Amino acid sequence: MAHGGASEDNPVHLNVAPMVDIIFCLCIFFMCSFQFKQLEGKMESWLPKDKGVFGDPVPNPILEEVRVFMKWDETTGETIRKVNAKQVGSNEELGLIMLEGINKFRTLGKLDTPVIVDAEPKVPWAKVIEVMDICKLNKLDKVELAAPMPGKQ
Amino acid sequence: MSKHAKAKPVDVDEATSLNLVPMVDIMFLMLLFFMLGSDMGQRELEAVTLPLASTIKEDKGDAPKEGRTTINVYHDIKRGATCETYAKADKDAICRNDEHWKVGIRGHDYNPKIKEEVDKLRGLLKRDSEEGKSSVTDRVSERLVMIRADAKAPYGAVQQVMNVCAECGIYKIEVGAAAPAPE
Numbered sequence: 001m002a003h004g005g006a007s008e009d010n011p012v013h014l015n016v017a018p019m020v021d022i023i024f025c026l027c028i029f030f031m032c033s034f035q036f037k038q039l040e041g042k043m044e045s046w047l048p049k050d051k052g053v054f055g056d057p058v059p060n061p062i063l064e065e066v067r068v069f070m071k072w073d074e075t076t077g078e079t080i081r082k083v084n085a086k087q088v089g090s091n092e093e094l095g096l097i098m099l100e101g102i103n104k105f106r107t108l109g110k111l112d113t114p115v116i117v118d119a120e121p122k123v124p125w126a127k128v129i130e131v132m133d134i135c136k137l138n139k140l141d142k143v144e145l146a147a148p149m150p151g152k153q
Numbered sequence: 154m155s156k157h158a159k160a161k162p163v164d165v166d167e168a169t170s171l172n173l174v175p176m177v178d179i180m181f182l183m184l185l186f187f188m189l190g191s192d193m194g195q196r197e198l199e200a201v202t203l204p205l206a207s208t209i210k211e212d213k214g215d216a217p218k219e220g221r222t223t224i225n226v227y228h229d230i231k232r233g234a235t236c237e238t239y240a241k242a243d244k245d246a247i248c249r250n251d252e253h254w255k256v257g258i259r260g261h262d263y264n265p266k267i268k269e270e271v272d273k274l275r276g277l278l279k280r281d282s283e284e285g286k287s288s289v290t291d292r293v294s295e296r297l298v299m300i301r302a303d304a305k306a307p308y309g310a311v312q313q314v315m316n317v318c319a320e321c322g323i324y325k326i327e328v329g330a331a332a333p334a335p336e
Contacts, residue, residue, distance in 0.1 A: 024180065034187050040203060042212045043327065044210070047324040047326055124306070124307070125304060
């Protein structure tokens with residue numbers, strides 16, 4: 001334009017094209033590497049201080065407990081759960097059976113009866129956590145994980 | 154001048170220019186969002202698929218003064234190993250090759266099935282355990298251990314880690330789990 005325009009008023013002309021290119025590249029990089037963080041939490045499973053490797057083995061233990069046996073069936077890929085030799089299917093059923101078992105001991109005045117999760121080493125960790133979760137949902141706070149005595153594996 | 158003189162065509166010198174300013178603004182905002190949202194820190198956390206549990210406590214990540222050790226139990230595929238079973242899209246496909254499951258602490262991997270490697274793990278945890286003891290004569294340590302195991306990890310590997318923790322006098326164990334997606 002002969003009589004001046006915006007570009008001629010400003011003698012310093014800034015070329016923004018390279019900046020836009022770089023911002024585009026940075027944007028694509030961060031978009032590709034972006035991951036939405038999964039909401040992570042924790043379950044406290046503190047080990048007993050007076051049992052297991054911390055204490056001496058009990059010679060003749062009186063079994064006052066509700067024990068959940070877990071076995072992984074390699075052929076079907078399923079985890080078999082048993083309480084009192086009875087196979088348990090759904091989570092609701094497992095919760096009810098455990099609660100029933102614990103309540104039996106509670107009525108006898110044994111308030112500290114634990115639920116023992118006795119899983120085979122091949123059982124998926126998620127299934128063990130599932131049982132612990134069912135216990136917590138049913139307000140069964142005393143959950144123990146069975147483990148072989150060290151050196152006897 | 155004649156009334157009906159031929160009209161001279163208008164000389165339009167109109168350069169169409171694209172206004173880049175709003176686009177640059179938005180690009181800057183997006184860049185800021187992704188830069189601040191991305192987590193580039195080399196943390197102790199491996200990318201594991203945590204098991205789901207609805208009764209979890211929120212993990213704020215704040216360690217007590219005695220410190221916290223994070224132990225990951227994960228599949229070797231995260232380190233570039235090949236495993237057809239684990240790589241299957243089927244969520245029930247579970248790899249039970251003992252060689253493939255590793256226990257990782259601070260970038261070091263240990264195989265829980267090899268005795269020498271378990272001994273190294275024990276040594277490392279023993280040092281951590283000492284930091285959590287108020288006196289040398291203490292049998293147990295107040296050090297916290299967070300076990301982040303993959304949902305498909307064999308329970309045996311987690312059990313092994315717990316055993317080693319117990320042998321080192323660490324009793325404060327936390328297990329990592331993820332909250333299920335709301336229905």
